[in-house]
Amino acid sequence: MTSTHDIVVDQVQESRVGTTNFDNLIFGKTFTDHMLECTWRDGKWETAHIKPYGPIMVEPSSKVFHYGQAIFEGMKAFKDAQGNVHLFRPEDNWIRFNESAKRLAMPTVPEEIFMDGLKKLVDLDREWVRQGDGVSLYLRPFMIASENGVAAAPSTEYKFMIVMSPARAYYRGDVRVIIASQFSRAADGGVGYAKAAGNYAASFYPNNLALEEGYQQIIWTDAATHEYLEEAGTMNIFVRIGDKLLTSPHNDRILNGVTRRSVIQLAKDHNIDVEERRVSVKEMNEAAANGELKEIFGTGTAAVIVPVLGYKHEDFVHDLPAVDDSYATLFKQKLSDIHYNRVNDEHEWLVKI
Structure with missing residues (x-):
């Protein structure tokens, strides 16, 4: 386990990228080796963690299930012919994410968590970004209310996360x-x-x-x-x-x-x-x-x-x-x-x- 720019990284021992069929992807069903998780508690953001992709622990009384405090963004990473990986207008997504957060009475996410965490996560799983027109890595930052309790009020605890999914064309038929x-x-x-x-x-x-x-x-x-x-x-x-x-x-x-x-x-x-x-x-x-x-x-x-x-x-x-x-x-x-x-x-x- 290592720490970079206040982001703790727990890396998988063996990647699943070699066993993934990139020619037969269903949009949003296959995910990369790692995800980012950061908790807002006691009025502040705690240390962000990049960890192996997997289930998270929340209580059935978590407010996201009862009052719908949940927001997300959709972004993509692309790989060029030289093997370089790029994000497309990520700052615009960070700004809009925080506009959504304010409207749902959720805490805003600082740039060093959203942007630095996103870049570190994509860099760690860059082998999941494949080359070719229509091929990308779909990035899904999201935030949910994770405080337990069913009182109708904003949560006092939140989870900010990023998961990533290799993707091909979204619509393939006539619309x-x-x-x-x-x-x-x-x-x-x-x-x-x-x-x-x-x-x-x-x-x-x-x-x-x-x-x-x-x-x-x-x-x-x-x-x-x-x-x-x-x-x-x-x-x-x-x-x-x-x-x-x-x-x-x-x-x-x-x-x-x-x-x-x-x-x-x-x-x-x-x-x-x-x-x-x-x-x-x-x-x-x-x-x-x-x-x-x-x-x-x-x-x-x-x-x-x-x-x-x-x-x-x-x-x-x-x-x-x-x-x-x-x-x-x-x-x-x-x-x-x-x-x-x-x-x-x-x-x-x-x-x-």
Whole structure:
């Protein structure tokens, strides 16, 4: 057992990397040799530990199970052709993680625990980061309320952890969506902008209904009127009408996605007219009817860029046309080139491990 920068490291004696089938991965089911754990107790963070991946001990009365104080982030590490490992915009995830923590009355995580712990953990398990387009190491920092007791109040103890999973492409089949006209993902003044675990749990039932109709995801609309687009499943949503790219503005209902912000910047870099504004379902349906709706695509860390092939809104069903100058294809390629360090990183988004 060793200690580096106040991070205690307990390394496995033998890695499982050599017995892992990287060609047959199910997203989020295989994990690397190590994980990070750090406890907040008595008003302060204790020493962070990197230890072999495995079960953790919590009591059945832990408040996470009863009051849902749980947040997480999704990040990735990539390996370039030279064998170097990079993180993509990790500081943005750390900042957003702490914004989520504040909203759920949880303690913020200092940079030296989140960032230094993340870098040390990725470096220790760097052999789990494989080369190749679409191949990455998915990183899952999360925090849960671990105090025992069922009184309805914020926990006085928390566990911050990071686990890591080798990953390939998230979506491999066609994606068609239903536009929500009944269920909502988030409401004004709520926790939609936070990566709160409950946001995702609440989406499972309506998404199951969509699957029963043959659709893979839902485009969420505003809770008040169901007239405006907000997010696409677990992703941010972009709509291309003519040559203009539109995306819903960040607010307290919509997650401020790192991939979303990256796509907006890439659009500006390529002189594509991009607007952050409310997009109504009516506007999109009218554009579809008159042939002006060119593309819909989702953006997110796990999936990166996911083109939507068609959608249903109440009785209106529309298939998207194939376009030669696809923005989704352009941005996916540009992001891939940055992820794998094949082009100049002019925005300094990569952090080398």
